[in-house]
Amino acid sequence: MTTEAPSRTFDIPQERRLVTELPGPRSRELQARRLASVSRGAGTLANIYMARGSGAVLEDVDGNRLIDLGCGIGVTTIGHAHPAVQAAVAEQASQLTHTLFTVTPYENYVRVAEQLARITPGDFEKHSILVNSGAEAVENAAKIARRYTGRRALVVLDHAFHGRTNMTMAMTYRPWPEREGMGPFPGEIYSVPISYPFRDGLSGAEAAERTIDYIETHVGPRDVAAFFAEPIQGDGGIVIPAPGYFERIAQYCRDNGIVFVADEIQAGFARTGAWFSIEHHGVVPDLITSAKGIAGGMPLAAVTGRAEIMDAVQPGGVGGTFGGNPVSTAAALAVIDLIEREDLIGEAQRVERALVERIGGWTEKYDTVGEVRGKGAMFGVELVEPGTRRPNPALLKHVLKHATEHGVIPLDAGSWDSVLRLLPSVVISEALIDDAAGVLEEALESFHGVGEPGIVPTS
Numbered sequence: 001m002t003t004e005a006p007s008r009t010f011d012i013p014q015e016r017r018l019v020t021e022l023p024g025p026r027s028r029e030l031q032a033r034r035l036a037s038v039s040r041g042a043g044t045l046a047n048i049y050m051a052r053g054s055g056a057v058l059e060d061v062d063g064n065r066l067i068d069l070g071c072g073i074g075v076t077t078i079g080h081a082h083p084a085v086q087a088a089v090a091e092q093a094s095q096l097t098h099t100l101f102t103v104t105p106y107e108n109y110v111r112v113a114e115q116l117a118r119i120t121p122g123d124f125e126k127h128s129i130l131v132n133s134g135a136e137a138v139e140n141a142a143k144i145a146r147r148y149t150g151r152r153a154l155v156v157l158d159h160a161f162h163g164r165t166n167m168t169m170a171m172t173y174r175p176w177p178e179r180e181g182m183g184p185f186p187g188e189i190y191s192v193p194i195s196y197p198f199r200d201g202l203s204g205a206e207a208a209e210r211t212i213d214y215i216e217t218h219v220g221p222r223d224v225a226a227f228f229a230e231p232i233q234g235d236g237g238i239v240i241p242a243p244g245y246f247e248r249i250a251q252y253c254r255d256n257g258i259v260f261v262a263d264e265i266q267a268g269f270a271r272t273g274a275w276f277s278i279e280h281h282g283v284v285p286d287l288i289t290s291a292k293g294i295a296g297g298m299p300l301a302a303v304t305g306r307a308e309i310m311d312a313v314q315p316g317g318v319g320g321t322f323g324g325n326p327v328s329t330a331a332a333l334a335v336i337d338l339i340e341r342e343d344l345i346g347e348a349q350r351v352e353r354a355l356v357e358r359i360g361g362w363t364e365k366y367d368t369v370g371e372v373r374g375k376g377a378m379f380g381v382e383l384v385e386p387g388t389r390r391p392n393p394a395l396l397k398h399v400l401k402h403a404t405e406h407g408v409i410p411l412d413a414g415s416w417d418s419v420l421r422l423l424p425s426v427v428i429s430e431a432l433i434d435d436a437a438g439v440l441e442e443a444l445e446s447f448h449g450v451g452e453p454g455i456v457p458t459s
């Protein structure tokens with residue numbers, strides 16, 4: 001059982017090193033320019049402007065080195081600026097940057113579709129389309145499922161995040177900040193209760209019966225085109241449904257002719273110690289959406305699934321100008337090759353062991369930590385008011401502020417803004433995990449505020 005990070009050499013030493021306060025003077029200058037030119041709607045977790053990245057470390061414009069526990073939001077899973085991805089991008093950019101696949105095609109698009117068919121679960125013929133963003137993938141999956149089934153309704157889970165287009169905003173659970181004031185939204189989208197063991201205490205089978213009962217009584221299974229699920233929820237707070245939950249749901253979908261869609265945009269592509277996180281639940285979905293980690297930071301997304309479903313759409317019914325761009329697909333091919341050649345799935349499992357060992361005991365150590373949960377390099381720390389299960393968003397705010405001021409970049413999550421989310425690269429070293437965890441512990445220990453009163457979760 002290895003506990004060492006892979007023997008890659010990194011352009012930036014894998015260490016936290018602060019040479020100015022954070023944000024530093026050059027970041028502050030850029031922030032002033034940004035306020036004069038960039039929409040306030042593009043909010044930021046920390047106004048620290050980055051110049052370079054390598055492995056699990058980001059270097060800012062003032063020369064500070066920060067530990068990246070976010071990877072954007074789970075994008076640079078293989079580490080920043082991998083030389084193999086740089087080379088693939090440079091080579092492709094020198095040959096061909098665009099034709100539009102639906103005008104005149106090129107091999108990279110086909111190669112990525114071949115690889116997706118190979119690495120996704122399911123022993124049947126699979127076809128793919130490539131698009132630009134996660135939301136676009138989810139929206140296309142919805143279109144395809146409706147076309148295939150001839151049905152209207154889309155079922156999504158409580159606490160889901162599926163994107164920011166009009167359709168995917170409506171599929172996303174919480175109103176603030178993603179949705180407020182931006183309707184009207186499309187109809188026929190039904191949010192149903194999930195299995196959230198920390199909050200509902202139900203077994204997988206019990207939670208699945210609750211979900212199914214809701215579909216039966218609110219929607220009617222014969223009108224449901226697709227059931228969308230993140231097998232491990234990302235923005236919802238690293239919610240991992242109890243064992244057996246998805247098995248029962250997938251069976252229900254099969255029995256009722258409902259297309260089961262696994263949204264693997266955040267949890268897929270090696271992040272959880274498997275190619276796709278649905279594998280942890282022992283279920284084969286009909287369709288899978290991929291994005292974030294697929295191309296090392298280049299924009300690319302995909303819908304992959306049963307050929308007969310994917311082919312139900314008429315030619316021209318799906319597509320888009322930039323989808324499956326030659327350069328992004330070259331990056332994706334390099335990423336898939338690296339995941340296999342450098343056993344990055346095994347590396348994600350190594351990160352899981354290291355995180356469990358380093359932060360798994362926080363529930364005993366801190367009465368404000370309700371649960372530490374995760375798979376691979378995808379962890380959530382559920383922050384609560386002392387000794388209760390009530391969400392503690394004030395503490396999360398404090399932790400994020402303290403961490404980013406001290407050179408560690410974690411993420412927030414959860415419908416009540418109270419889950420500390422960790423999505424480091426799978427190449428992060430034990431030493432960096434240890435150092436970052438120490439900063440987060442200082443943050444947990446230096447909080448003396450009180451939580452927002454009055455929010456009592458019901459699920």
Ligand SMILES: *Cc1c(COP(=O)(O)O)cnc(C)c1O
Pocket residue numbers: 132133134135136138161162163164230234235263264265266267291292
């Ligand atoms: C990020 C995300 C999306 C949306 O992806 P974009 O590329 O931001 O449009 C959809 N689903 C999940 C699970 C995500 O994490």
